[in-house]
Amino acid sequence: MIEIKNISKSFKDKQVLFDISGTFEKGRTNLIIGASGTGKSVLLKCLVGLLEPDVGSVLFDNRNFTNANKNLTTQIRREIGMLFQGSALFDSKNVEENIKFPLDILTNTPENEKIEKVNHCLELVGLEKINDKMPSELSGGMKKRVGIARAIVNDSKYLFCDEPNSGLDPLTAIKIDDLILELTQKLNTTTIVVTHDMNSVVEIGEYIMFLHEGKKLWEGNNKKILKTKVKELNDFVFSNKLMKKIK
Amino acid sequence: MISLLERREKFRTYVSLTINECIKIGYDSLFIVSIVSIFMGAVTTIQTAFNLVGPLIPDYVISLVVRDMTLLELSPTIIAIVFAGKVGSNIAGELGTMRITEQIDALEVMGVNSSSYLVLPKIIASLLMFPILVIISATLAISGGYMAGVLTDVITGQEYIYGLRYEFNPFNIPFALVKSYVFAFIVASISSFQGYYTSGGALEVGKSSTNAVTNSCIFILIADYILAQVLL
Ligand SMILES: Nc1ncnc2c1ncn2[C@@H]1O[C@H](COP(=O)(O)OP(=O)(O)O)[C@@H](O)[C@H]1O
Numbered sequence: 001m002i003e004i005k006n007i008s009k010s011f012k013d014k015q016v017l018f019d020i021s022g023t024f025e026k027g028r029t030n031l032i033i034g035a036s037g038t039g040k041s042v043l044l045k046c047l048v049g050l051l052e053p054d055v056g057s058v059l060f061d062n063r064n065f066t067n068a069n070k071n072l073t074t075q076i077r078r079e080i081g082m083l084f085q086g087s088a089l090f091d092s093k094n095v096e097e098n099i100k101f102p103l104d105i106l107t108n109t110p111e112n113e114k115i116e117k118v119n120h121c122l123e124l125v126g127l128e129k130i131n132d133k134m135p136s137e138l139s140g141g142m143k144k145r146v147g148i149a150r151a152i153v154n155d156s157k158y159l160f161c162d163e164p165n166s167g168l169d170p171l172t173a174i175k176i177d178d179l180i181l182e183l184t185q186k187l188n189t190t191t192i193v194v195t196h197d198m199n200s201v202v203e204i205g206e207y208i209m210f211l212h213e214g215k216k217l218w219e220g221n222n223k224k225i226l227k228t229k230v231k232e233l234n235d236f237v238f239s240n241k242l243m244k245k246i247k
Numbered sequence: 248m249i250s251l252l253e254r255r256e257k258f259r260t261y262v263s264l265t266i267n268e269c270i271k272i273g274y275d276s277l278f279i280v281s282i283v284s285i286f287m288g289a290v291t292t293i294q295t296a297f298n299l300v301g302p303l304i305p306d307y308v309i310s311l312v313v314r315d316m317t318l319l320e321l322s323p324t325i326i327a328i329v330f331a332g333k334v335g336s337n338i339a340g341e342l343g344t345m346r347i348t349e350q351i352d353a354l355e356v357m358g359v360n361s362s363s364y365l366v367l368p369k370i371i372a373s374l375l376m377f378p379i380l381v382i383i384s385a386t387l388a389i390s391g392g393y394m395a396g397v398l399t400d401v402i403t404g405q406e407y408i409y410g411l412r413y414e415f416n417p418f419n420i421p422f423a424l425v426k427s428y429v430f431a432f433i434v435a436s437i438s439s440f441q442g443y444y445t446s447g448g449a450l451e452v453g454k455s456s457t458n459a460v461t462n463s464c465i466f467i468l469i470a471d472y473i474l475a476q477v478l479l
């Protein structure tokens with residue numbers, strides 16, 4: 001479980017996040033949604049410690065990450081896996097080395113066990129026998145899968161995904177969403193997904209936090225979201241004609 | 248700079264990273280450095296011969312001039328500028344791309360100290376390889392001068408070698424090496440800094456590369472002047 005309490009964040013004189021609180025439960029897919037530029041990525045970066053919030057705190061299973069000492073920071077970092085928007089695979093390493101990297105850096109696992117783990121994770125994300133391929137040889141969807149494999153290889157307890165289906169065709173996008181949901185349940189991770197894709201919202205939105213211009217305007221799940229009365233959320237959900245018709 | 252020395256990863260990781268960088272920085276620059284050096288020596292010989300030699304000045308002065316110019320100035324400085332163009336732009340481009348594609352963020356999330364993980368091996372590899380490149384360059388430049396001199400008949404082989412040995416000041420070699428270390432550090436650190444702090448997109452990566460080369464060149468020339476003042 002991850003809790004965030006009263007997070008605010010500004011860059012120079014521009015405030016991006018305003019007093020955001022919420023709870024992300026374990027074993028389910030938690031979504032942070034909102035239009036582009038509302039601060040979703042900034043919030044996610046505050047959560048994983050890439051940015052420091054000006055005010056507020058982030059708690060990983062009741063351990064305060066925001067002003068943790070060195071040991072605790074290292075410990076929590078080891079339990080975090082993150083899928084980046086552009087996958088962020090290391091271009092100079094092949095698929096196997098990419099997935100193995102967190103194990104190389106964070107653990108003293110013997111080499112053959114590492115390879116076993118890599119292959120197991122590749123299997124979990126539905127890719128096999130591509131160990132020797134370089135990231136430049138992979139399609140967008142495959143890169144995301146490798147990115148997910150890298151995020152879960154070290155038995156991560158917390159899985160973060162920034163726009164996992166941006167730049168993918170609708171069919172692949174749904175497959176990636178389903179994969180994230182399936183892994184969350186199978187591995188019992190606390191998963192937080194940032195997205196602006198309504199398909200994902202409907203598919204995997206077990207908990208949804210809606211951000212608008214840096215403020216949390218609504219929270220709920222994919223059943224409640226279609227009946228919402230919040231105007232900004234309504235505009236966001238029913239932004240395309242098809243959805244309006246369905247409504 | 249201080250963050251370079253904190254939270255370092257396993258020592259073994261650094262050794263293998265540094266070896267990789269040595270290959271990339273040193274071995275891969277060998278070709279361009281050789282070409283530049285041979286021609287540099289050849290041109291210096293012919294120019295010196297053309298400008299200097301009259302009935303009163305002996306021929307061996309040509310190789311003496313080539314030797315001192317190569318060791319003191321041309322090999323360290325010109326090769327440093329070549330190095331900035333080849334290695335500096337490469338470092339800045341690589342780190343810049345890693346920054347904008349979130350690879351650096353990915354390292355940080357894993358708890359890796361990205362600045363030391365990425366930058367330290369490049370600086371160490373440059374410090375190790377650049378002086379070697381300069382020594383190779385000086386050797387090739389002087390040989391290039393010999394070839395040009397003998398082939399165009401401006402000086403005989405024997406006289407060229409006599410000139411190389413004539414009144415040789417051994418202090419010139421450590422001076423050239425000190426210069427190499429300083430220049431290597433300038434190129435690697437400025438380029439890493441430019442690349443690491445890139446923000447934006449592909450356009451900015453290009454700008455970082457250009458800035459890395461321009462700034463390195465300027466600082467090389469300033470350092471060159473200061474070192475000449477202080478050490479000579
Ligand atoms: N490092 C930064 N420095 C200054 N402003 C930033 C920085 N990162 C993000 N911002 C600003 O914060 C706002 C939210 O950005 P972001 O979180 O990336 O939006 P999104 O919801 O699309 O992910 C944007 O207006 C952006 O300009």
Ligand SMILES: [Mg+2]
Nearest residue numbers: 040041162163
């Ligand atoms: Mg974003």
